[in-house]
Each structure stands twice: as structure tokens, then as C-alpha cells.
Amino acid sequence: MKPCQTLFLSIAWVASASGASFIPSGSSNSRTSSCSTRSFLYLPDEAAAGKNNVSNGKANDETFLVNNGKMGRVSMVGSGPGDPDLLTIAAAKVIEDPDALIIADRLVSPEIIALCKGEVRTARKLPGCADKAQQEIYDWCREGLMDGKHVVRLKIGDPFVFGRGGEEVLEFRKMGVEPKVIPGVSAAFAAPLLGGIPVTHRGISNQVVMCTGYGRNGTSPDLIQYHKEQTVVFLMAVGRLRELCDNLCNLANYPRDTPVAVVEKAGCPEQRTVVGDLNTIADYCIRYDIKPPSTIVVGEVVDVLLNEGVGSMEERVQGLVDMAVPSSSDVVAASD
Numbered sequence: 297m298k299p300c301q302t303l304f305l306s307i308a309w310v311a312s313a314s315g316a317s318f319i320p321s322g323s324s325n326s327r328t329s330s331c332s333t334r335s336f337l338y339l340p341d342e343a344a345a346g347k348n349n350v351s352n353g354k355a356n357d358e359t360f361l362v363n364n365g366k367m368g369r370v371s372m373v374g375s376g377p378g379d380p381d382l383l384t385i386a387a388a389k390v391i392e393d394p395d396a397l398i399i400a401d402r403l404v405s406p407e408i409i410a411l412c413k414g415e416v417r418t419a420r421k422l423p424g425c426a427d428k429a430q431q432e433i434y435d436w437c438r439e440g441l442m443d444g445k446h447v448v449r450l451k452i453g454d455p456f457v458f459g460r461g462g463e464e465v466l467e468f469r470k471m472g473v474e475p476k477v478i479p480g481v482s483a484a485f486a487a488p489l490l491g492g493i494p495v496t497h498r499g500i501s502n503q504v505v506m507c508t509g510y511g512r513n514g515t516s517p518d519l520i521q522y523h524k525e526q527t528v529v530f531l532m533a534v535g536r537l538r539e540l541c542d543n544l545c546n547l548a549n550y551p552r553d554t555p556v557a558v559v560e561k562a563g564c565p566e567q568r569t570v571v572g573d574l575n576t577i578a579d580y581c582i583r584y585d586i587k588p589p590s591t592i593v594v595g596e597v598v599d600v601l602l603n604e605g606v607g608s609m610e611e612r613v614q615g616l617v618d619m620a621v622p623s624s625s626d627v628v629a630a631s632d
């Protein structure tokens with residue numbers, strides 16, 4: 297038996313014995329059986345505790361040593377879109393730790409900040425100074441760790457969805473700690489839902505693409521070509537909505553009348569939803585002064601629940617419509 301076959305068999309045995317293990321795609325049968333050296337086995341608890349830094353079959357003892365010393369620990373926590381009711385129980389427990397040093401993103405809602413019991417510092421991440429603010433976050437975290445504190449990195453939505461979560465894990469590893477990462481409800485799915493839009497719907501949409509409006513250094517990411525039964529959810533894109541709509545039509549073959557919704561501050565008391573199409577939505581957002589954080593949904597799914605029985609646009613603007621879905625949303629525009 298070749299060495300790589302031995303490795304694969306032993307991984308398979310451990311996985312079935314634990315019953316709770318996770319083998320990432322990097323260790324799929326095809327890769328391991330072709331003698332790939334990228335074979336990993338992570339058991340979730342151990343990975344989260346930084347005990348399983350197995351790389352190419354070798355444990356990384358360095359991280360162990362630091363973690364077992366006096367240094368503090370890090371929890372990276374997703375706080376969801378803003379409504380405290382949408383915090384996970386795990387997240388709620390962590391932010392209630394009175395001894396924690398909580399380093400929060402600027403967009404974490406005031407309602408969630410109010411639940412934090414420890415010291416809270418908020419990152420001043422504004423357009424144009426994001427990298428400087430990110431460095432400040434790392435400096436605060438390092439300071440807390442050196443003081444032996446429980447550092448809580450509180451992020452909006454889910455930490456690993458467009459929030460530099462992976463980058464931060466790598467940075468924490470450089471500091472010698474493996475953060476425990478707690479998932480959050482991502483705006484990518486929660487904002488459409490809270491705005492009354494199912495991102496998939498049988499016969500209407502059978503796939504969802506999640507995309508950012510701003511790539512690294514402000515670039516516009518490449519767009520996927522139009523597919524009628526596809527929903528595209530854009531995060532961080534409301535600031536370049538007109539350009540995005542034009543690009544979808546001119547570069548990705550979207551029909552100009554493709555429905556679009558923008559859900560602003562989903563899950564917050566001020567939530568509003570603006571509905572239009574690729575021709576009209578940019579003007580509506582200017583008219584209603586839509587601001588970040590907002591999530592944009594493009595595709596036929598926008599019309600599934602919002603196009604019937606929700607009154608005229610003016611009624612919606614005035615919040616006069618008693619909408620069954622969603623009850624808390626104020627839909628401000630559909631078409632005019």
C-alpha cells in the first residue's frame with residue numbers, strides 16, 4: 297500500500313468514528329487518492345480551539361505553546377444584521393461576558409452594543425481609511441491579548457461573508473492565537489427575507505449568487521451573465537447602484553426591466569425596502585435617500601411576494617400598507 301493510501305484510510309476511519317467531524321473539500325477522495333499532499337482533517341471543536349493545526353499531516357506546536365501560556369483568547373462573533381433577536385445564543389452568551397474587551401465594527405447596531413457587558417471599542421472604519429482602521433483593530437486586539445483578556449471581535453452579519461473574517465483569522469494566527477469563530481445571520485440572506493423576498497422560489501429562481509459591489513482597491517468585480525432563474529444579492533453596492541445597474545445591462549445582458557429591491561437597515565427599526573427595476577431603482581434610491589447598510593436583490597424573486605396586495609407606491613411611502621410579508625418592513629417604492 298502506498299503512503300498516501302494509508303493516510304486516506306486512516307482519515308476515513310477517524311471521520312466515521314467521531315461522527316461529528318468535517319473533512320473539507322481539500323481532502324476529498326479524489327485528491328487524497330491521487331497522492332495530494334493537501335490532506336486535512338479538522339474536527340470542529342479542536343479547530344476552533346486551535347488544537348488542530350494539522351498541515352500536511354504535521355501539528356503546529358508553536359500555536360499550542362502560546363495558547364497554553366498567559367495570553368488571552370479571541371472570539372470572532374457574527375452579530376447578524378442588527379436585530380438583537382437575530383443573535384445566535386452562542387453570540388449572546390459571548391457578548392454578555394463582563395470581562396471581555398469587545399472590538400466592534402462601526403455598523404454593529406446600537407441595540408446589540410447595548411447588550412455588551414464588557415468594555416466596547418468601535419472601529420472607525422469609514423470609506424477611504426479602511427486599512428488604517430483595520431490596523432487600529434489589530435492593535436486593540438493585540439493589546440487585549442497581551443493583557444490576558446477575552447477579546448471579542450464583534451462583526452456584522454456572518455464573520456466570513458465579506459467582512460475580512462478570514463483575513464483576521466490569519467492575522468490572529470500571526471499573533472499566536474486561534475480565534476473561536478461564531479457564525480452569524482448574514483444580511484445576504486436575512487435582508488431579502490426581512491424585506492419580503494425569498495431568494496429562491498420554485499419555478500422562478502433556482503440559484504443565488506452573492507456578490508460585493510466593491511472589489512479590492514475599489515474595483516468592480518466581474519459580473520455573472522444574465523440567467524432568468526437566478527437571484528443575485530449584492531452587498532456593499534448601494535454607493536455605486538447606478539453604475540451597477542448599467543453594468544448588469546451592458547456587460548451581463550440583463551433586461552432593463554429586471555426587478556430590483558434594495559433593503560436598507562434590515563432587521564433594524566428603520567428598515568425600508570425600495571422596489572423598482574434596473575431602469576428605475578437608482579433614481580428611487582436617490583429620491584428616498586437610501587444609505588448603507590443596504591442589500592440589493594436582483595431577479596424575478598423580487599416580485600414573488602411584493603407585487604400583489606401591498607397598495608400603491610404612495611401608500612407604501614406613507615407606511616399605510618399593512619403588509620402580511622414582512623410585517624415590520626416599510627416598502628417605499630414599487631413602480632411609478
Ligand SMILES: C[S@@+](CC[C@H](N)C(=O)[O-])C[C@H]1O[C@@H](n2cnc3c(N)ncnc32)[C@H](O)[C@@H]1O
Nearest residue numbers: 377453454457459482483531532562589590591
Ligand atoms: C462589509 S459587508 C459585511 C457583510 C456581513 N458580514 C454579513 O454577512 O451580512 C457590509 C454589507 O452587508 C450588508 N448589510 C449588513 N447589514 C445589513 C443590514 N442590516 N441591512 C441591509 N444590509 C446589510 C450591506 O450590503 C453592507 O454594505
